[in-house]
Amino acid sequence: MRLDPIDQRIIALLQDDARSSYAEIGIQVALSAPAVKRRVDRLRSSGVIRGYTALIDPDAVGWTTEAFVELFCTGRTSPEQLRAAAKRHPAVVGAYTISGEADALVHLRAVDMAGLEQALERLRAEPFVTSTRSMIVLSRLVETLAPRVDEKPGTGGVPVTS
Numbered sequence: 001m002r003l004d005p006i007d008q009r010i011i012a013l014l015q016d017d018a019r020s021s022y023a024e025i026g027i028q029v030a031l032s033a034p035a036v037k038r039r040v041d042r043l044r045s046s047g048v049i050r051g052y053t054a055l056i057d058p059d060a061v062g063w064t065t066e067a068f069v070e071l072f073c074t075g076r077t078s079p080e081q082l083r084a085a086a087k088r089h090p091a092v093v094g095a096y097t098i099s100g101e102a103d104a105l106v107h108l109r110a111v112d113m114a115g116l117e118q119a120l121e122r123l124r125a126e127p128f129v130t131s132t133r134s135m136i137v138l139s140r141l142v143e144t145l146a147p148r149v150d151e152k153p154g155t156g157g158v159p160v161t162s
Contacts, residue, residue, distance in 0.1 A: 001046045003149065006031065010039055011049070011149045018052045055145075063109040065116045066093075069123065070102035070133040077103060077128040085126045091119030102133065 003011070009029050013020055022033035022040070029036065043049045058066070071082070079097050082104050086095035094107035106123065110116040116136075124132055 001048060003048070007039060007043065007048075008149045010036060011043065014040075014049070014052075015146070015148060058109055062111045065112050066107065066109045066137040067116055067120070068135045068137070069106045069108060069120060070098075070135075071104040071106060071123070071129055072101070072131045072133075073103040073128045074130060081128060085123075085128075089119060089123055091115070092123075 006029050010025055013025050013028055022036040025031075026033045026036045031039075040049065058064070073082070082095060082097060086092045086106060089108075091108045091110050092106055093109050096105045097103065098105045108116060108119050108123075110119055120132070120134060123129065
């Protein structure tokens with residue numbers, strides 16, 4: 001689906017605050033509330049907007065310890081096996097297949113170091129995991145769910161002008 005500049009701006013406004021009303025967005029993009037609703041409905045039906053969610057501050061709910069763990073796996077471990085394993089572990093908040101030496105990268109969050117160690121031990125017990133390499137997060141500097149659609153990722157914030 002081709003996004004025009006108004007669609008891009010609507011998506012960016014929803015990324016900033018998904019609870020914004022169609023009227024509030026309409027003011028920002030110079031459209032009526034019904035016109036914004038039609039565009040948002042089209043963006044949803046085409047799959048550009050997949051849904052809305054509440055963003056939780058991990059510190060506020062006590063998940064103050066986190067790590068990224070590289071998984072090294074047996075030769076025939078599939079992405080489906082990795083996905084299924086990641087879903088079995090409540091401390092896993094992200095899991096990715098990657099290039100490089102490791103086979104996967106897993107993001108863990110826990111309430112403390114002991115909880116993180118337990119989560120890591122459970123992850124290491126998966127039958128396909130041969131070894132791991134962990135990196136403890138000291139501080140979060142930037143965290144977004146996705147790049148803003150009104151800017152091209154990796155261009156230093158230069159606005160999209162297509």
